[in-house]
Each structure stands twice: as structure tokens, then as C-alpha cells.
Amino acid sequence: MKCANIFFVGEVAKIGDLNISKITDNGFATTQTGTPYYTSPEIWKGQKYDSKSDIWALGCIVYEMCCMLPPFRAEDFPGLFLAVTTGVYQDIPKKYTKDLREFISLCLKVDPQTRPSAASLLEKPFFA
Numbered sequence: 001m002k003c004a005n006i007f008f009v010g011e012v013a014k015i016g017d018l019n020i021s022k023i024t025d026n027g028f029a030t031t032q033t034g035t036p037y038y039t040s041p042e043i044w045k046g047q048k049y050d051s052k053s054d055i056w057a058l059g060c061i062v063y064e065m066c067c068m069l070p071p072f073r074a075e076d077f078p079g080l081f082l083a084v085t086t087g088v089y090q091d092i093p094k095k096y097t098k099d100l101r102e103f104i105s106l107c108l109k110v111d112p113q114t115r116p117s118a119a120s121l122l123e124k125p126f127f128a
Contacts, residue, residue: 037070052112059107066092099126
């Protein structure tokens with residue numbers, strides 16, 4: 001997922017251009033796909049990945065909506081690899097709420113085991 005693939009039809013947001021669709025093995029895939037700025041650390045490292053990679057991309061999208069730039073940027077691929085795999089990014093502007101900062105922080109956890117699922121994100125108080 002990336003901002004360029006979110007389309008609005010009236011008031012409805014739709015996701016398109018998903019690049020490659022595939023069947024997974026036990027819920028995991030191993031092919032590296034996607035735009036590098038939104039690609040999760042586990043994909044950058046060539047590891048197995050699951051739906052938690054989509055949560056990472058969601059965090060990148062929300063961050064970009066706030067800052068008008070992706071959270072991880074670099075001059076070259078090795079620099080982008082380092083930025084993504086260390087998970088270091090500048091905070092969003094202070095005009096945004098603590099809840100929004102927390103949401104982005106949860107989505108951009110480098111370790112996918114500590115990154116929330118979509119269901120657990122929706123249980124957070126900021127969605128109540």
C-alpha cells in the first residue's frame with residue numbers, strides 16, 4: 001500500500017494497483033514487492049512477512065498524510081534500508097494529537113511481532 005494507490009470515488013476510499021497478488025504458505029509470503037518507502041523491515045531483510053507488513057505501510061501512509069513526506073527517506077537504497085530497518089523517523093508536527101503520534105508509533109514498530117494487528121489497532125481507545 002502507498003498513498004498513490006488510494007483513490008476516492010465520491011466519499012469512498014478504495015485501494016488499487018496492488019502490484020502482485022499471491023497465495024501464501026501458512027499465512028506468510030517471501031517475495032519482495034512494493035514501493036521501497038512503504039516496505040516493511042522484514043521485507044527489506046528478505047524475511048517472511050504477513051499482514052503486519054500492511055500495518056507498517058498504513059503507518060507510513062498516515063505519517064505521509066501528516067508530513068507530506070514518507071517517514072523513511074534516503075539518498076540511495078543502502079541508506080533507505082538502514083532507515084527502515086532501524087525504524088528511526090522524525091516525529092510528526094506538534095499540531096497533531098498524542099493519539100495520532102501513538103497510532104503511527106504502533107504501526108512503525110520494526111519488529112513485526114510487536115506491531116499490532118488491524119483488529120487490535122481498532123480496539124485502541126483512540127478509535128472508541
